[in-house]
Amino acid sequence: MRVTDHRIVDLSAAATARNQSKVAELSAEVSSGLRVTKPSDDPSAWLTAQRGRVMAALNDGSNQAIQIGHERMVSTDGAISTLSSIVSQARELAVEGANDTQTATSRAAIGAEMQSLFETAVSTANTRDPSGEYLLAGTQSLTQPFDPATGVYSGNATARGVSTDTVSSTLGTVPGSKLTATSGVDILPMLKALADALNTNDTTAIRASLTDLDTAVKQLAQTRGETGGHMAVLESAKTAHDQLSIRISESISTAVEADTVAAASDLAKASTALSVSQSVTAHVLQLLDPTK
Secondary structure (H helix, E strand, O other): OOOOHHHHHHHHHHHHHHHHHHHHHHHHHHHHOEOOOOHHHOHHHHHHHHHHHHHHHHHHHHHHHHHHHHHHHHHHHHHHHHHHHHHHHHHHHHHHHHOOOOOHHHHHHHHHHHHHHHHHHHHHHOOEOOOOOEOOOOOOOOOOOEOOOOOOEOOOOOOOEEEOOOOOEEEOOOOHHHHOOOOOOOHHHHHHHHHHHHHOOOHHHHHHHHHHHHHHHHHHHHHHHHHHHHHHHHHHHHHHHHHHHHHHHHHHHHHHEOOHHHHHHHHHHHHHHHHHHHHHHHHHHHHOOOOO
């Protein structure tokens, strides 16, 4: 079978075109680090990567909610800790005020200190998170839960949940009802009543407050224990989501990312092949040039 001059040129040009295409493909792969950038590159790998990206978006959303819940719980724990310290100080003042050596004037001075503690307690109980929501308001988080003058709670007893996975959840907030008689005693109004009793030299009320203060100490300790438990669950959930995020990223990487060392080696080989085919084409054209 006789191969015509035109056929020789066509074969040489086709080889050069194939090598040029291969070099362009490998150059893009090396520069981008991606083996698959569109469905036609590798339909199965592309689909795997798309599914992975959807999973990553969902996981990131859940992880963000868990992070926010954890930060709120940490802030709540700090507020409860401060309230625990205030109640302990209040008990010391009550013991001091109940002493028979105190006078009406000295008790009034203690009462002023107690009033300051009460105001600090109310301010602490009305702490907001960075988004402006009240930590201890239950689901009524945009309304101040504790009355500044009396300490009476006006929020609800509903805590907001945080989904930790597709089937599980934990609490992401602690309602202020934990500081009320539903869980022991009305802590803030009790502190206000103690301040008033000290100011009015009511020794009977001062002594009676000691029992309620002991209850409040246990009540706050239990609340902190529950808060710590929820924090631990949220921390574990965040760790699990972080690990899942890594696995998803690895799956996407395996599906679409290039082996840069192998791609660079293939690019060098393809570049050499292109150079050879270009030289061959040039040589063939030179041989077939009728002017020479």
